[in-house]
Amino acid sequence: MLMNLLYGVVSMSSSKFTTNINRITVSKLQVPFNEITLSNGEKILTSCVSGDLNNFPNQPRHEERYKDAYTDGDVKKVRKTQLDYAKEGILTEQMEYVAIRESMGVDDVNKMAFTPDDILNTIAQGRAVIPSNVNHPETEPMIIGSKYAVKVNANIGASQLSSNYTEELEKLKFSLMYGADTVMDLSVGIEGIPLLRNAILRASPVPLGTVPAYEALDRAGGNIKNLTWELFLDTVIAQARQGVDYFTIHAGLLQQYLPYAAKRILGIVSRGGSIMAECMLNQDRENMAYEHFDELLEVCHDYDVALSLGDGLRPGCINDACDEAQYGELKTIGALSARCYKAGVQCFIEGPGHVSMDKIEENQRLEEKYCNYAPFYTLGPLVTDIAPGYDHITSAIGGANIAAFGTAMLCYVTPSEHLALPEKDDVKKGLITYKLAAHAADLSKGLYGAKLRDDAMARARAEFRWFDQFALSLDPQHAYEVWSAKMPEKCSHDAAFCSMCGPRFCPIRLNRTLKNKYL
């Protein structure tokens, strides 16, 4: 249904290709996938979610999987997290489910690239995470880990100057339509953030992340002096109860690193990081999330919220990358990730930021070293500072690179980064750009199934099956529009040329002669 929405627009112009959502039934689980049926009968299957975007709010579909949850007043808590189960060697339905999702291929979905046991073992090692708050039953399970397909997160959320309730739900729709694997709600400084978040949670079939420090500061009336640990913890508990699947907490930003940050051109650019730092400076105390980390772990364990250990000292420009502030914080985060693991709380590690290409591999390797291969989740990185308006591209270059080195999830950057709050169209551009970067990394990693779609595209090109090319594209409607705008009206869909070379010079036609002679 979801993907039909996407492909439906092109379908109106032609019946040459069709796309359907179908479900694979394996051991009682129904796992949706997108089936791209080509004009020659080939089928390409891709992973998707089945959330019905036209019927907000969604019905809870996976409640039955949370049978271990117990009721605490009007909310549910879990007895065990996915990590607890994995450590004990107990297979969960979530693990089975993601094993199927990660094994998608052409016509052989039953040939599993990853078995449920593979998934279990990787989670047990702390090298992969299934974010799934027991109070977010609308989630369709997905996994974040370097062995698996690279995931993409889309940030949405309102700020004081821009956006409203309806617009944010529209951004969520767009995010899902263009393939966001998780969504973060980064709303700040507006009224009614909890209500907005609840609407997003109830509508979202993908895990939702937040930065609780934002709401905590709102609750403190925007006054850093009033931001106490009790208020922070209350916010975290309230969000966990609502069903948020992962929290970005900047607990590794310690006082000892602030002098290094002061030496930078751009100091601290992380919003959550700057809230923590401002608290530390204003109240002359150590990072409260660091000091009370065990309490955070308890809440996260209660609801199986994953911790996204935030890099409050991520570099904000090329000059500031890879300094003592960044790497010092990363070491502390590594120690915190070990505490998460011990407590049975799933966690992953946030990374930069702005990094020149020569230092990208170093970032990945140090993360693995300090954090014992917990999944890495980066914001790009942007490989130059001089292209505002095009930072979806500067960051996709860095993102594709670091993902090829092993980063598990990329946080998208939209074209309006550094300039303005993204609008719907920015969300689309950011996501398409990051989906292609993630796919490039999947190809580079030699991931099972990744190349099948590229090969199908190449065959469609060789045979001038234009509408099959559109169907296989990350953005079929856009590809179709660019193509059709320049083709003569009377040309059929099978035209053995395009406007780039015109009918006389198309090199692709020669290939038939070649094959006839040599094969």
Place this chain on the structure above:
Amino acid sequence: MLMNLLYGVVSMSSSKFTTNINRITVSKLQVPFNEITLSNGEKILTSCVSGDLNNFPNQPRHEERYKDAYTDGDVKKVRKTQLDYAKEGILTEQMEYVAIRESMGVDDVNKMAFTPDDILNTIAQGRAVIPSNVNHPETEPMIIGSKYAVKVNANIGASQLSSNYTEELEKLKFSLMYGADTVMDLSVGIEGIPLLRNAILRASPVPLGTVPAYEALDRAGGNIKNLTWELFLDTVIAQARQGVDYFTIHAGLLQQYLPYAAKRILGIVSRGGSIMAECMLNQDRENMAYEHFDELLEVCHDYDVALSLGDGLRPGCINDACDEAQYGELKTIGALSARCYKAGVQCFIEGPGHVSMDKIEENQRLEEKYCNYAPFYTLGPLVTDIAPGYDHITSAIGGANIAAFGTAMLCYVTPSEHLALPEKDDVKKGLITYKLAAHAADLSKGLYGAKLRDDAMARARAEFRWFDQFALSLDPQHAYEVWSAKMPEKCSHDAAFCSMCGPRFCPIRLNRTLKNKYL
């Protein structure tokens, strides 16, 4: 003048930044540069051309530098090429000129990162090229080599279905405005190609490249049977006389490689390559450009045309990359490049195409090995096949990577690649995308001066100097529009926030407190 055109639009909205073209005078040479003056008095200098785009055709400005040329009928030929001079240790004005262009920095243009002797030595080794046909005196010398700033080529040209004379000159203007270092005219299948090319040459302050096989086939009436060597050579001579600065010739595509190409999904996708292959198949003969290579060398030497040894077997999809067809041809090209060097003809090597990220470094290293470090000039490569409509991005990811490994020049890819002939706006998007990819590679290589602009941008961000940020951007007008669309009308240009976080949460402001406390 050129850059004023670019920045002029933003200047209308504000007088907060100004940009001027200035000239550095060193040993009688006048080398233009773009001077970005910031509101705090800082100046950033960037390389540019001074061609006046509003006064086509341009006046020849560098005729005096071709004093060694002699007249052959109504055309000029050279006695010695830049490579000949370099081998003999003779410094030319072109070498001095590019030494200044490559040494641009903040406020210290006289501190040369590269001396004329560095340039001479690199050319003498065959590791860099200054394309400058004696009959194209409008050219302002530039250098292509892995030691220097990564260059970007923009393809323009009409096809049978699209574009006309005026439109192509407009595309040239756009190419120059957005920083193309060379331009290729790839017109095919239309009337009046030589006239169009002459107009482009007379207007272009950057080197112009062509693929002579296109016009040769046109001269043969589009019938491959009539494409003889005599006709091919006549075309090459006519274009050399007009002033074309480099020729893409697919002389390495030999009969022995065709069976490998036949095994591919997409066979041959190079237009020039397919013309040569069709000739070979149709006439059952070896590649005529290979057989008559010495005659080509003679023409190129006569006018100092550089040879861009074309990869007719470049892969057209991820599946076809790095196979026996591609690497076999590369070996042959390596042997041809040695013959160029011996004959005193400057040359560089064309590369792919479509390559997954894990194989990009291998492509660069094999090129260096087979071709003895002649400059590499690649088309992307695209790192996935599934994003038509976004192939400026898929290819910029590959391009930034291979350039960081040492590729000297990137041929841009526009968003309409695989779908249609690019229009003006595509030219702009392709160029901005490639300029940022090239700059990312310059940063990665640690090139002198590259980081100065990024650091100036970071300082402007730290101090909320918005108009300085726009001035430092690759596309100031676009950055300004994205920013201003969402800022409240009454906010001044010094607003210490943007719409992304709104006035309350901006993390950048904290940094003043940090610096006050720790520095």
